[in-house]
Amino acid sequence: xxxxxxxxxxxxxxxxxxxxxxxxxxxxxxxxxxxxxxxxxxxxxxxxxxxxxxxxxxxxxxxxxxxxxxxxxxxxxxxxxxxxxxxxxxxxxxxxxxxxxxxxxxxxxxxxxxxxxxxxxxxxxxxxxxxxxxxxxxxxxxxxxxxxxxx
Numbered sequence: 413x414x415x416x417x418x419x420x421x422x423x424x425x426x427x428x429x430x431x432x433x434x435x436x437x438x439x440x441x442x443x444x445x446x447x448x449x450x451x452x453x454x455x456x457x458x459x460x461x462x463x464x465x466x467x468x469x470x471x472x473x474x475x476x477x478x479x480x481x482x483x484x485x486x487x488x489x490x491x492x493x494x495x496x497x498x499x500x501x502x503x504x505x506x507x508x509x510x511x512x513x514x515x516x517x518x519x520x521x522x523x524x525x526x527x528x529x530x531x532x533x534x535x536x537x538x539x540x541x542x543x544x545x546x547x548x549x550x551x552x553x554x555x556x557x558x559x560x561x562x563x
Contacts, residue, residue: 466536466543469559470499475530481556482532488550489536492543498534505529 468485472478482499489496506528513521536543552558 468534495537499532502531
């Protein structure tokens, strides 16, 4: 038997797809996006004179007196329509003192004393002139230190 010759395999050419060539664009000016009309909002007289926020820091040696003062501030701020955050208790500062019992000798005989300073923080938002006026005329118990920051 004689070896048979294989018929050559015909490879078909790949089909050409429609390829779009980039079309040159005529020189055009870029179009600006349309702007929406600006609306003007009129402010009331009470809104223009408002302080955006007030931060009040209270400190005292006695925590009960401090809580009474914070309650008075919160009551007056609520009546004037302010938004209140607090009272937030801050860490208590403790100052310790060591003192010799005797004036000259007996080094081992000592007394230790401490002063605890309790602190509270109150933030007032959306305050008005009425709020400031009512806070200034407020009478607080003695022994309470007050720091007021506006801004």
